[in-house]
Amino acid sequence: MKQKIAVEAIADSLKKDGRVKSIYVKGSMGREEEDEFSDVDLYCLVEEHDLTSFLQDRLQHLEAYGKLLFHDDLFIIAPQIIAVYEDLLHVDLFTVTEKTFKQKDYFKVIYDPEGKLSPFERSQNLLLSDAEFNEFAGDTGWFLFQYLKAMRRGNDLWAAEMLQHTMRNFSSVLLQRYKPERAQLGYKSLETSLPEQLVGNVKKIMGLIGPFTHQQAASEILRLIEAERGWIRSEWKDEQGNRLLDTMLSTLEGIRK
Template sequence: MKQDEAVKSISQSLIDDPMVQAIFLKGSMGRGENDEYSDVDLYCLVDENDEKEFLANRLRHLEAYRNILFSDDIFIIAPQIIVVYDNLLHVDFFTVTPKSFKEKDFFQVIYDPKGLLTPFQLTQNLLLSPNEFDVHVTDVAWFLFQYNKAYKRGNALWAVDMLHQVMTHLSKVLLHRYKPERAQLGLKALESLLPSTQLDEVRKIFTYITPDTHELSVQSIISLLQKEIEWIESTLEEGSQAGSFMKTMMNELECIS
């Protein structure tokens, strides 16, 4: 596949760079779950003292594969270049140091002559921490709160967007219960990981997230939360406000028809 060709070409260029200490893949390729439509999440490990100089040379390495149609230099979890090639392959190229390495998700080692990635391999996981779970429960309640305001204003388009935000966070809450070892994958993994009963409910919710039927979607969300709220509250950390916030919004929205 073109993903493998890209990884091979770019990696060879990176290996020839003395500043590069290790190369690895994350995302679907790192987990061995990629298909012909997958993008490439390619990571490069460099020493902190070399980072600034290396960042200036990233496009040269990426161009080793083929012509670049589009690129964008951003920072989310690390310095990152988004690249789309002229064959429409999408590569996200991240640069990390031992200090900035994020110990989440599984990865596949491409190049690591000094074994610098070995300690990080022992910490690979897709679990939610207790704090992360609390944040996602809070965000479900928060976006229901924002939906309620949009609904009362009669702003259907904004209401729909708020419900999409609800489902982004609720997907991780549900996976934390039904497939905790994969919970970080969230919405993109629900189709394959969620039990059929809960998946049918989620599909129903999405069917009604439209400007004309969003009230029906909210009814289905509240119905699903009513089945899960006891477990959610029992799983939250002691002292968390997320459960009470969620129950308040459930009660507030229960009357929507």
Template sequence: MKQLNAINTISRLVKKDPAVRAIFVKGSVARGEMDIYSDVDFYCLVKNDKLEEFLNRRLHYLKQYRPLLYWSEVNFVGPQIVAVFDNGLHFDFYTVTVSNSPKTDQIKIIHDPEGLLNNYKAEKLSITEEDFIRYFNSFSFTMLEFVSAYKRNDLIWASRLGSHLCGDLAVILRYIYDRNNSKLGFKRLYKNLDKNLYKKLHKAMDFLGPSYLPKGVIMLTEILKDTIEKIPNEVIRKINIKFFEYMYDRIIKLKQEDKKKISIQNSKG
């Protein structure tokens, strides 16, 4: 696979750099979930006093693999180059030190002569109970915004709010069905849902376009309504269920109001 070819080629060059202490990869490659569409999360752990020098050499190493179609610099967990090669491979080149090396997710060690990563223990990708409550309450509040946008006929914005609802729902479902990876949200969520629930979510997302509203949002809301019974009681007590139920009723009424409008229009026609 091109991912492994890129990792091998770039690692072979980078590990000779005097600033580099260790090399590892994360993401789907490290978890053993890589397929032909996967990107690469490539990490170089470098010496503090040689960090700035190394940053100036990153592009050189990347270009030794293949020509770059695109690249940009960001600072997410550390200085990072987001690169796309001429074969379409997305390659994220991270530079970290011992003090700021991330502990989330699994790693696959490529080069570690000092044994710096021997005691690496991945933190779970789970959200906290407080985060879960925040996502749930955020869903309810976004429902309020959706109703306002839909009723004023701002359907493009209403559709975007539907996407926000979907994002919150994905994390909520992930927390319930795959808690250890709840931060991943949508990513590979289909593997953790039963077929019926997956079909419902898939169909709801199909109807989030402006021309289909409010159908998609009603379906998302019904999915969450049906999911509440699976939330532990100690968490339910901390969620603003009263607000959710109020907004649920308002969302359902949109369907009834639309039916009345259609009926009136047909009678006039």
């Protein structure tokens, strides 16, 4: 696959750069789950004192694979270049130091002559922390609240958008129950991680989220959350968050009836 060819070409270029101490991939390639449509999440580790100078030279390393159609320089979890090649391969090149290494997801080592990645190998996982689970559960109730306001206002487009946010957060809550070892993946992992009936329910909801059918979608979301409510309450100890979620469920249920 072109993903592997690209990683090999870019890595060969990076290995010649003395500032690069380690090279690894995360995402689907790090988990060895990639297919022909996968993006490449390529990481290189440099020393703190080399970071600024290295960032100026990333494009020449990326061009070792081919000509770029598009690129953008941004910072999300680390300095990153989003690169799209003329063959439409998408590569994200991240630059980290030992201090900024994110201990989430699995990684596959490409180059690590000094063993700098060894201390991080035991931390590989896709689990949600307690704080992350609390945030996803809390945002489920919060976006139902935002949906209620938009629906009452008659803003159908925004109401549909708020249900999208509700489901994005609740998908991680569902994964925490049924497949916690993949919960960090959220939506991406639903079809292969949830029981078949639940996948069907989620697909039905997603098909209904739109400006003309959002109230039907909301009804199905309520049914889905209510079915899991006992488990959520046992796992989620945020009293305020639970009150908000319960209030949204009862208020929207009243409107539905």
